Every structure is written in structure tokens, then in C-alpha cells.
Amino acid sequence: MDETPKHSLAYWLVSILLLLLVLGLAVQAYFMYTLSQKLNIVNQNNASTTDALTTLSSTTISRFEENEKKFVQFSDMLYEEQQVTVALTDAVDKFKRQVGKLTGTVDTLEKLTTTDPELLQKYSRIYFLNEHYKPADLSLIEEKFDYVNGKEVTISSEVLPFLSDLLEEAEDDGVDLIVLSGYRSFTEQGTLKNVYTTNYGVGANRFSADQGYSEHQLGTAVDFTSTSIGENLSQFEHSEAHTWLLQNAHKYGFVMSYPENNEYYMYEPWHWRFVGTKLARYLDREAKNFYDIEQREIDTYITSLFD
Ligand SMILES: [Zn+2]
Structure with missing residues (x-):
């Protein structure tokens, strides 16, 4: 007599529950994996952004330093030019005074020769x-x-x-x-x-x-x-x-x-x-x-x- 095993209702219920549990774990594992992958990408992105920012800021700083140097050089040049201008003005004044003295002397000499x-x-x-x-x-x-x-x-x-x-x-x-x-x-x-x-x-x-x-x-x-x-x-x-x-x-x-x-x-x-x-x-x-x-x-x- 083929005895068909008879499964009780409880057996089927437990079996379904176990199956559902296994399925649920699988789905969860899949989600966890996907999430971790996404997190990795985000992290990688972050890292490259930070690198980019670091590079950018260092470039900016070096450029700023370069400009500062140029500004100092320019100020020095300007100062030197001013000194040259001052020296030139002094020289011109001195020359004018000498010319003035000379003119005065010439005037006096002229008066001496023309006044009876x-x-x-x-x-x-x-x-x-x-x-x-x-x-x-x-x-x-x-x-x-x-x-x-x-x-x-x-x-x-x-x-x-x-x-x-x-x-x-x-x-x-x-x-x-x-x-x-x-x-x-x-x-x-x-x-x-x-x-x-x-x-x-x-x-x-x-x-x-x-x-x-x-x-x-x-x-x-x-x-x-x-x-x-x-x-x-x-x-x-x-x-x-x-x-x-x-x-x-x-x-x-x-x-x-x-x-x-x-x-x-x-x-x-x-x-x-x-x-x-x-x-x-x-x-x-x-x-x-x-x-x-x-x-x-x-x-x-x-x-x-x-x-
Ligand atoms: Zn008189």
C-alpha cells in the first residue's frame, strides 16, 4: 500500500514561512550589496572632489603668491621711478637757480657796461x-x-x-x-x-x-x-x-x-x-x-x- 505521506497543515505552513524567510534574506542581501556599491561610488566621488578642491586651492594660493610678488616688484619699480623723478626735479631746480644767478650776474654786468x-x-x-x-x-x-x-x-x-x-x-x-x-x-x-x-x-x-x-x-x-x-x-x-x-x-x-x-x-x-x-x-x-x-x-x- 502506497502510503502517501500525509503532511499536516503545520508542515506546509512552516515550509512556506521558511521559504519566505530565505527569500527575504536574499532580497535583503541584494539590497545591502547594492547599497554598499553605491556608497563606494559616493566615497570615490568625494575623494576625487576633495582632490580637485585641494589642487584648485593650491593653484589659487600659488597664483596669489605670484601676484603678490609681482605687486612688490611693481611697487619697488614705482618707488625707484619716484626717486629718479625727485632727483631729476632737484637737478632741474638747481639748474634753474644757477641759470637765475647767471642771469643776475649778466644783468649786473650789462648794467655796469651800459650805465654811465x-x-x-x-x-x-x-x-x-x-x-x-x-x-x-x-x-x-x-x-x-x-x-x-x-x-x-x-x-x-x-x-x-x-x-x-x-x-x-x-x-x-x-x-x-x-x-x-x-x-x-x-x-x-x-x-x-x-x-x-x-x-x-x-x-x-x-x-x-x-x-x-x-x-x-x-x-x-x-x-x-x-x-x-x-x-x-x-x-x-x-x-x-x-x-x-x-x-x-x-x-x-x-x-x-x-x-x-x-x-x-x-x-x-x-x-x-x-x-x-x-x-x-x-x-x-x-x-x-x-x-x-x-x-x-x-x-x-x-x-x-x-x-
Ligand atoms: Zn644848479
């Missing part, structure tokens, strides 16, 4: 003007400042602006100041002296210079007067015009040649000579007379005569 040394000479019995001496250029004094209308009064063209300023200033101050005479030639001076000598004899020597001794021949000396005084020069000393001249003439470069008690001529309060503003101011400040200082001291003012 006679214009600051003291005239005495030993030193006098040549009969042929004539100022380089003469100009007419403005007519309103002439004593005699129509009679031409001339003066050195270089002195004229100073004299005009003086006369204008006096006029502005309400002072009656005009010019009686200016330039006189050697011949004119001789004729004048002869007239005086005829009238006054040897006494004329006291107030009239001989030919060649007169400052009027220089063209830089003038005899001032007032409209009310005219040719009566003896009255000039007490005039308002004279007081004004004593206070102001030096500002325009004029000095009184023959003050009281001088050793050359009689007192001539009307006779003023142009010696330049620098020397005139110096004489006024020191209360000195032109004829009382040494010729070599006077000569130092020749280059600034018309300044």
Missing part, C-alpha cells in the same frame, strides 16, 4: 667832465613844470620818469614846485660863468661852477624853484617847496648836492642831483651828504642807479 659811470662821480678841482661830455639821451620836462614857458628845459631821459613822479607828487600835495633849469652844456655853463664873473668878480666862484665842474652838464641835476620865487633863488631856502624836498626828494632818488657848510660850493638849497633811489634813501637814513662819502662806496650803487 660819470653819473655817480663826485666833481672837484681834480676830477671834472670833459668838454665833449653829453648825456646819452635828453628829454623835455613837461611844460607845466617849467618856470619859463617856451624855454626848453631838458634832463637825462633815464632820470625824467623819477623827476616827473617827484613833481606830480608835490603837485598832489599842493606844493608849488617847478624847475628853473636842468641840463646845461659845457658851452652854456661857460657863458653863464662869464656873466656871473662879469657881475660878481671872483665871488662868482662861490656859487657858479667852472666849465666842466658843473653837475648840470651831466643832465641829472636840476635847480628847483616855485612860481612865486622864480629866479630869486635866495628865497628858496624858506619856501614850502624846499621843506617838501627835504622830506620827500630822496624817495625819487634826488639829493641836495651842496648843503649848508659843505666844502665845495656855497649852500645851494635849490640844486638837487639824481643819484638813484637806493643811494638817496641810504644818505637820507644815515643823514650823510653825497660829497662826504668815499667815491668807491658811491660806485657800488652804479648798477642800481635806475632801479
Whole structure:
């Protein structure tokens, strides 16, 4: 008798459960494997990303360092260039100063060669003007400042602006100041002296210079007067015009040649000579007379005569 084994329900149930368990384990194992594979890939990816980042950052740093070096080099170059510029500017300044000094020297030399040394000479019995001496250029004094209308009064063209300023200033101050005479030639001076000598004899020597001794021949000396005084020069000393001249003439470069008690001529309060503003101011400040200082001291003012 074929005995068919009879399996109980429990047997089948257990068998199915076991089968399911085995299947479940297999599925789980498969998933675990797949997951681990994926994790590996992710890890590998991560590693390469980190490598890439490391490489990138090191490249960046080296580039940055390179740029920094370049910047330092550039700054150094710039600094050197600045130093060169400073040195160049200094050199140019120095050169300019030297040129300036040279120009100044040339100006002084030019003035020395073009300014007539006679214009600051003291005239005495030993030193006098040549009969042929004539100022380089003469100009007419403005007519309103002439004593005699129509009679031409001339003066050195270089002195004229100073004299005009003086006369204008006096006029502005309400002072009656005009010019009686200016330039006189050697011949004119001789004729004048002869007239005086005829009238006054040897006494004329006291107030009239001989030919060649007169400052009027220089063209830089003038005899001032007032409209009310005219040719009566003896009255000039007490005039308002004279007081004004004593206070102001030096500002325009004029000095009184023959003050009281001088050793050359009689007192001539009307006779003023142009010696330049620098020397005139110096004489006024020191209360000195032109004829009382040494010729070599006077000569130092020749280059600034018309300044
Ligand atoms: Zn005079």
C-alpha cells in the first residue's frame, strides 16, 4: 500500500514561512550589496572632489603668491621711478637757480657796461667832465613844470620818469614846485660863468661852477624853484617847496648836492642831483651828504642807479 505521506497543515505552513524567510534574506542581501556599491561610488566621488578642491586651492594660493610678488616688484619699480623723478626735479631746480644767478650776474654786468659811470662821480678841482661830455639821451620836462614857458628845459631821459613822479607828487600835495633849469652844456655853463664873473668878480666862484665842474652838464641835476620865487633863488631856502624836498626828494632818488657848510660850493638849497633811489634813501637814513662819502662806496650803487 502506497502510503502517501500525509503532511499536516503545520508542515506546509512552516515550509512556506521558511521559504519566505530565505527569500527575504536574499532580497535583503541584494539590497545591502547594492547599497554598499553605491556608497563606494559616493566615497570615490568625494575623494576625487576633495582632490580637485585641494589642487584648485593650491593653484589659487600659488597664483596669489605670484601676484603678490609681482605687486612688490611693481611697487619697488614705482618707488625707484619716484626717486629718479625727485632727483631729476632737484637737478632741474638747481639748474634753474644757477641759470637765475647767471642771469643776475649778466644783468649786473650789462648794467655796469651800459650805465654811465660819470653819473655817480663826485666833481672837484681834480676830477671834472670833459668838454665833449653829453648825456646819452635828453628829454623835455613837461611844460607845466617849467618856470619859463617856451624855454626848453631838458634832463637825462633815464632820470625824467623819477623827476616827473617827484613833481606830480608835490603837485598832489599842493606844493608849488617847478624847475628853473636842468641840463646845461659845457658851452652854456661857460657863458653863464662869464656873466656871473662879469657881475660878481671872483665871488662868482662861490656859487657858479667852472666849465666842466658843473653837475648840470651831466643832465641829472636840476635847480628847483616855485612860481612865486622864480629866479630869486635866495628865497628858496624858506619856501614850502624846499621843506617838501627835504622830506620827500630822496624817495625819487634826488639829493641836495651842496648843503649848508659843505666844502665845495656855497649852500645851494635849490640844486638837487639824481643819484638813484637806493643811494638817496641810504644818505637820507644815515643823514650823510653825497660829497662826504668815499667815491668807491658811491660806485657800488652804479648798477642800481635806475632801479
Ligand atoms: Zn644848479
